[in-house]
Amino acid sequence: MTVKITLAEYLFYRLHDAGLLAVHGVPGDYNLQLLDHVTPCGLEWVGNCNELNAGYATDGYARIKGIGALVTTFGVGELSAINAIAGAYAEMAPVVHIVGTPDRKSQSLGARLHHSFCRGISQDYEIFAEMYAKVTVKQENLINLSTAPMQIDRAIRECILQSRPVYIRVPMDMVHAMVPRPHSSRSMLVPGSHRCESLNLLPAPNEPLCELEIMEQIVHQIRNAKRPFILVDGGTSRYGLSEMANQLVKMTGFPTGTTPFGKGIVDETLRNFHGIYSPVGDKRYQSYLECCDLIINIGPVHSNVNTFYFTTVPKVDVSIMFEQDCVTVGPSTWNLKPKSLLEKILDNLAKDGLSRLEPYPDLPRVTLTPEMVEVHPSAELTQNIFWTRISSFFRSGDIIMTETGTASVGGRDMILPKGTTLINSSVWLSIGYMLAAAQGAALAQRNLKSSSLTPSQGRTILFEGDGSFQMTAQEVSTIIRKKLDVIIFIINNNGYTIERLIHGPEQHYNEVASWKYLEAPSFFGGVQDSEYPIFTASANTWGTLDAILNDKEFKDGRGLRIVELKMDIMDCTQHMSDLFQMGGKKD
Missing domain, CATH: 3.40.50.970 (Thiamin diphosphate (ThDP)-binding fold, Pyr/PP domains)
Structure with a gap:
């Protein structure tokens, strides 16, 4: 017999399955019934002082926990939060923004409701969603009972896989609509993980032959590099590559630095870690990198602030860049997921070993004296x-x-x-x-x-x-x-x-x-x-x-x-x- 639960319960159970334990936000008349279900679903409610702060708090929570959720009301609430959501988009924080909206009938009739532009047209109820489409990677409007559970799963999946915000609208009259409870809810978590197996949080696999070819090419470059350097950037943690980046740094012994956005990802106690790569201050960094024959750039985020006005962007012809959905070797780019590729590179290096790297010039160290x-x-x-x-x-x-x-x-x-x-x-x-x-x-x-x-x-x-x-x-x-x-x-x-x-x-x-x-x-x-x-x-x-x-x-x-x-x-x-x-x- 199929057990049914409300759509609100389904939403919060699925967020719980994905690792969430707390929901931030501000109550408003279009989301109050939705909020009734937060605590019963095993989640802590954090009422913030305003929606912008709630968005910031959700972002901070997501950067530590791996996913965050924010609930606001339609119109005034969601627009108060949009700066925070835009920041989460720009800096790759996995935030689920849930908006309580007026009932479906009122929206279709263009009812002149508060928090809207009150023009009497149905398009008024799409304007804010159109704004959010610019700062989220997936937008779902739960107006169809038969597809709503799938839409929720899809949004949560994209939020985690892309490490960016998503946007879910829940009309008031859908909050208590009944849907089948997922079999995995709150009980079938992947061992050693906070994530639910049925959410299918694994990215699509790379094409095997292409991945093998690029892996061999990269390993060959690593083995033959005379003046190598590893540059770790902020995308490394967002793409789930932090552990592998540290393994690569330890395994190769290559001199390593980070960008400002990547600071804290690499173990700073390693002897081959040399701090933030900067063009100001110690000039040994610049002179070394100018002559590098290999720069492995993991998770690049080439903003002006992060690259010291673009002066530390690695030279393309000697670079290997591991980005979110692709890998670039010199001037050529392949649509490969970096995590799987890096795993195979590390396995290959571990299996066959590496020749000892010749001593490199004395670069700045970050030891507290x-x-x-x-x-x-x-x-x-x-x-x-x-x-x-x-x-x-x-x-x-x-x-x-x-x-x-x-x-x-x-x-x-x-x-x-x-x-x-x-x-x-x-x-x-x-x-x-x-x-x-x-x-x-x-x-x-x-x-x-x-x-x-x-x-x-x-x-x-x-x-x-x-x-x-x-x-x-x-x-x-x-x-x-x-x-x-x-x-x-x-x-x-x-x-x-x-x-x-x-x-x-x-x-x-x-x-x-x-x-x-x-x-x-x-x-x-x-x-x-x-x-x-x-x-x-x-x-x-x-x-x-x-x-x-x-x-x-x-x-x-x-x-x-x-x-x-x-x-x-x-x-x-x-x-x-x-x-x-x-x-x-x-x-």
Whole structure:
């Protein structure tokens, strides 16, 4: 006998099957009945302060958990979230955006309903979906009961396989429509995975002969390279290639670097890891790469910010690029899935071994030395030292998040322990994203800890500028309400320092209001108690900061911990100063 469930249950069960444990969003009259089914389906509801923040939080959750879901109402709600969804599209985060819409009859009649343009035409109910078609890889409108379950499965599958947002509309009168319950729901997960086998999350296989031919060609180039280099970019993690990229780095011993967007993917403790490939600073990088006869570029994202104004894009004639749906060797491109191909390359290299790579020139290393942390206790904080020095505070399992601005660029100087995750932005650069995303990331981290037999001691650590904090400060209340463990370093440099560096160092439009940041927890509902402790402190000298960092309650405790770092209005790293000088020359 076929067991039937409501369409809303089907949707949330399938998201649960795909690994989701929490749903973000904002209630609205067109999605209220839909939200009734979130918790009964085994998912945690996270009500955010507004839809934009909810979208950011969902993105942060998805980057850690592998999938995120956002529920908004029609029109006003979904358009409030569209910037966040566009960012998830640009930076490849697997987000499912669910929109509660008016009933099908009202839509077909063009009823003059609130949240619409009220023109009395049915096309009004397609306008927002048309907008979302530009920033999502799959759009489904659940108006047909016989196809709705298949549409849900299809959207979730594309979301995960393409690592980009999808868009699902659920009319109010379809929420309680009955559909067959999937046999696999909540009980037939693939062993060792959070994903449901029946969702068919495996990509289409490569054509065997073509894959074999390209594999042999690439292995031949690897074996015969005299001046090789591996460049790991942000797409590596999005395409599920991180583990294989690290295997390749270890197996070959090839000198390796990352882009800013790829930082944190490669184990930075490896002897052949040489940090972010940059044209500013140490010139040994550039001189070495100019003479390379092989550059293996995994997951390339060639934005201006990520390539230092396109100066670090590898030369085509010596490059092998592993992209999402293709592999490029020199000037030729093949439509091959990179994961299967890389697996076969690694198997071949492991089976037959590699000849020892000749010593290569001394390239910059990313080892934390005593000289890097020696400062006078009474000296004022400066970013040129801070980002390297804070590295000693990190530990395996930490999620480290750097907001767009001085934090994101400064964070490139951080030296990360093995097993850490770095979240930054190198494409969309929407300031304010990171605070809300930290709420989502911290929740995902808690979900992972609760489902693991050996939970990590890692923390969620956010570095946020004062201007960015003011964009999405309300989500401090969500962090408190959900009792999430988050450490926030607020860099208070009295305004938009990165904008001052770009243009208008003394212009009033780069100023922000002077907030009492350490009072934010109290204003947003925080109450100091043993169940959810709140820690706040301020530092403007190294001695004060060291005392905070060594405080056991701060570094090992729970709850919300906020530290205000007071820095000069124009202070930045030398790396950032050099970068903007380069950008000025390019304009």
